[in-house]
Amino acid sequence: MLYIICMVAGLLLSRALRLERIARPIGWAQTAVTLILIACMGYRLGSRPDFIHELSSMGLMSLLYCIVPSVFSIALVYVVTRFLLKEKKNGRNRDSW
Amino acid sequence: MVILALIALLIGTLAGMLAPHSGMLAVLTNATDIYLVVLMALVGITIGFNEGIVDKLKRHTLHIIVVPTCIIVATILGGVVCSFISGYPMNISTAIAAGLGWYSLSGVTMTNLVGAQIGTITFMSSLMREIFSFMTIPFISRYMNYSSAIAPAAATSEDTTLGMMIKYTDAEHVVVSLLNGTIISAAVPFLIPLCLAVF
CATH class of the missing domain: 1.10.287 (Helix Hairpins)
Structure with missing residues (x-):
């Protein structure tokens, strides 16, 4: 707060x-x-005393938490803007804006 | 900025490894609450620079509501999915995802709230999200649509990745990108504690 x-x-x-x-x-x-x-x-x-051992697992976890939420975001924004807001490739069909 | 951030992380980590019990360094690093207060005030000042923000909001209301909402919802959903893969509790997993690319604030906030290891994963995943955005925006804007190109950038769509949006989309989407980043940046400080409390 x-x-x-x-x-x-x-x-x-x-x-x-x-x-x-x-x-x-x-x-x-x-x-x-x-x-x-x-x-x-x-x-x-x-x-942290065991930092070096943790580093490899943290890298993989970080990659996971980068890729999955990013891909989900791209997919949902695409589906909603393409099919509900009728936005086509390259920002065309902006009458719907 | 990405390079500077990595250098700062490297210097801090090396200092921690070489002098883990240094009294002076411990005092300096325990003052993160003060640094965060200063950072939040500076972020507020920067948001205040956006003149005519209300007029811009009126012109692209639908996209400005839909795009950040979809990004936030999908990111949290991604955090839920990651929870099953990583084995982390749902609240921590969604809170990591809720960093939304704002690596400095989210990493430090999670370090304060959960611990250094989770804070670092939050930091690194947000940093990777920014790098991922740089690499994917040209392809998404070409093969999907311009609004989708804003999605990977999330909170960074108002600053670091805005240049990519200027290069690969049009003026109207640059405005949406700018406002999307402002809205998401304002939401991140609420979202992280909310995810930790709710899930």
Whole structure:
């Protein structure tokens, strides 16, 4: 809940103070914080005593959790937009938009 | 960004392996809640940059509702299927899938909520989803339709994969892609705890 409040506060602040003037530094800050968070996650992971043994199984699991949800997403969006919204190849037939 | 993220992960992992009991590093890495609060505020500020977002929403209402809804529903369904293959409990499996390509936030959130191993799987699967999007968008846009090309990108369709959407679809779908990414990015912080609680 705290994270959502922070996101909404950021959105309101952005609108109120017209922060798009400093969009680039905001982007840099976002990248920096993201990288710090990823490094922290890596540290916690690397600290695990049996990390090396877990790595191979984690790679396969990650691939599974990448492929299956992605393929399901593509299939469902295709079926719904093709047959319900009548969107054809290459975005043609956009009368239905 | 993908390369920077991998370098950061590598540096952190090496530090963890070489100095697992370093007091200073432990203090720094235990402050992830603070970093996440800052990140969420910055994400909110970035979403606020989208001028005229309401007008854009009105023009493509149906697609803007249908595409992210289908992506979220299908991804969660994919998480359910993965649960049977991986043997993970349904709530953890769906929460991993609910990262929806937003590797930084989802990975760290899952590390905080479940643990480092699941957090890393969430991170890596989301990162792979972004790479998978880069590789598949050209083919999906050519052989299926433009809206389907937004599907693998999920949360990244508003930033990192937007360039691919600009290159391989048209202006209207770029708007849908941008708004799809905004909606999914806003949904991820709700979806992960929701999946952990509900399934």
